[in-house]
Amino acid sequence: MKPKPSSMPTSHSPQRMITELQTQGLRLASGKSTQLRRKGGAGPSDHQAITIGDTTVMVPVYSDSAWESPFSVDESNDRNSLNQDGIPLADITFVNNPKFYELHTADGIPYSHIATLHSRDVLATTVLQTCIRYESRRKACKFCSIGQSLRAGRTIAHKTPQQLAEVAKAAVELDGIQHMVMTTGTPATPDRGAAVLCDSALAIKAAVDLPIQGQCEPPKDPIWYQRMKDAGIDALGMHLEVVTPALRDELMPGKAELTMDVYMQAFADAVAVFGRGQVSTYILAGLGDSAEAITACCEKLIALGVYPFVVPFVPIRGTPLEDHPAPTADFMEPLLETIAAQLASGQLRSTDIKAGCGRCGACSTLSKYEH
Ligand code: SF4
Incomplete structure (x- = not known):
């Protein structure tokens, strides 16, 4: 049984929010998912690096559970907004290919x-x-x-x-x-x-x-x-x-x-x-x-x-x-x-x-x- 994702946005500390993101994953629009690089080998190969404020973290984006995550990315304006159940939480950036x-x-x-x-x-x-x-x-x-x-x-x-x-x-x-x-x-x-x-x-x-x-x-x-x-x-x-x-x-x-x-x-x-x-x-x-x-x-x-x-x-x-x-x-x-x-x-x-x-x-x- 997979744990049911929370359905309510939370108002916890920033580290709690990142912990939730790392355990539940991030849902990407399908176009975004294919633009981003796949990884493999050392470290977590189903993750993507994202930056929130001045913190860069690895977040699962390719795992099956990420598709059910309450966290998603809104790309409708020129910034990427991290949403939880559709409610904006923070601006994020994806780490680009070096x-x-x-x-x-x-x-x-x-x-x-x-x-x-x-x-x-x-x-x-x-x-x-x-x-x-x-x-x-x-x-x-x-x-x-x-x-x-x-x-x-x-x-x-x-x-x-x-x-x-x-x-x-x-x-x-x-x-x-x-x-x-x-x-x-x-x-x-x-x-x-x-x-x-x-x-x-x-x-x-x-x-x-x-x-x-x-x-x-x-x-x-x-x-x-x-x-x-x-x-x-x-x-x-x-x-x-x-x-x-x-x-x-x-x-x-x-x-x-x-x-x-x-x-x-x-x-x-x-x-x-x-x-x-x-x-x-x-x-x-x-x-x-x-x-x-x-x-x-x-x-x-x-x-x-x-x-x-x-x-x-x-x-x-x-x-x-x-x-x-x-x-x-x-x-x-x-x-x-x-x-x-x-x-x-x-x-x-x-x-x-x-x-x-x-x-x-x-x-x-x-x-x-x-x-
Ligand atoms: S992203 Fe950092 S913590 Fe994670 S496997 Fe790579 S080096 Fe280790």
């Missing part, structure tokens, strides 16, 4: 197939668009769409260090990109992706001064944390996604082979290298973890020095969880308020993170609740 999308490599690969713009100033890439977890549909993470953009021809399977360096340099010079997120599918090697992140970071840092967050599963040998740091990776993300062990087994059977205990040890090892607040994790709220389970986990993470970036789950079309409902704003708001209070006690702040999702913050309103 200039680097117009370029190709010497061998004809569009730069947009190598890395994409996230939010308004983040460059994001999935270095390996293949994953051992994804090879078996039975073991794949049920929310993941890593293979879809590859099949659709919107990206390439392996971005070389030289390609990434070329695109990163152009994105900084042409579009003022401020930091970069490099995630990867997991290869069948014990480094679990750390080695390709190192090779990529070395090449990028030789070409351009750009803070980088690497994202991978915990490498088997903790020596990789130092290697990643030495290669130029400034911050590290290792993503739990789900925190309740039985739910991890159900929703991500392959990835759950690395247990919560393995992750907690990995976080401790990584913080020893990258420092407090420079290691983060992504938690998808709404997949069945209770608010209590998430906040108990966040308490432990923050004590270790890990920033827990908690985002509302948004179903992606074509995945086994495409019909799973997003969480409600009533679930998300108290959860994010609690985590923000925990972050304040642990003296962790999104603004202190050198690069990556926690610093960007566009997929969640967590940073808006920070004290």
Whole structure:
């Protein structure tokens, strides 16, 4: 059952309004929907970046539930107005395609197939668009769409260090990109992706001064944390996604082979290298973890020095969880308020993170609740 969208405009705080928008999505006129760019690979591929006031957020626009959302865009005058149940709330702008999308490599690969713009100033890439977890549909993470953009021809399977360096340099010079997120599918090697992140970071840092967050599963040998740091990776993300062990087994059977205990040890090892607040994790709220389970986990993470970036789950079309409902704003708001209070006690702040999702913050309103 999908949650019924609210039928009444609300008069809540701006962060509550954005939380509602991120959980319910934004309905676009069909013409607008095709004008906007589709995304894929790293990050939320059914989202679109929109700016409200001085805040840019990622909002689901291509998910099925967005078609039922009370939020829509009125384009009847020369501005875009965000409406809730037909009542104007605020002016919004859509983040345009960056200039680097117009370029190709010497061998004809569009730069947009190598890395994409996230939010308004983040460059994001999935270095390996293949994953051992994804090879078996039975073991794949049920929310993941890593293979879809590859099949659709919107990206390439392996971005070389030289390609990434070329695109990163152009994105900084042409579009003022401020930091970069490099995630990867997991290869069948014990480094679990750390080695390709190192090779990529070395090449990028030789070409351009750009803070980088690497994202991978915990490498088997903790020596990789130092290697990643030495290669130029400034911050590290290792993503739990789900925190309740039985739910991890159900929703991500392959990835759950690395247990919560393995992750907690990995976080401790990584913080020893990258420092407090420079290691983060992504938690998808709404997949069945209770608010209590998430906040108990966040308490432990923050004590270790890990920033827990908690985002509302948004179903992606074509995945086994495409019909799973997003969480409600009533679930998300108290959860994010609690985590923000925990972050304040642990003296962790999104603004202190050198690069990556926690610093960007566009997929969640967590940073808006920070004290
Ligand atoms: S938080 Fe920012 S960088 Fe991370 S997935 Fe969302 S838009 Fe991309």
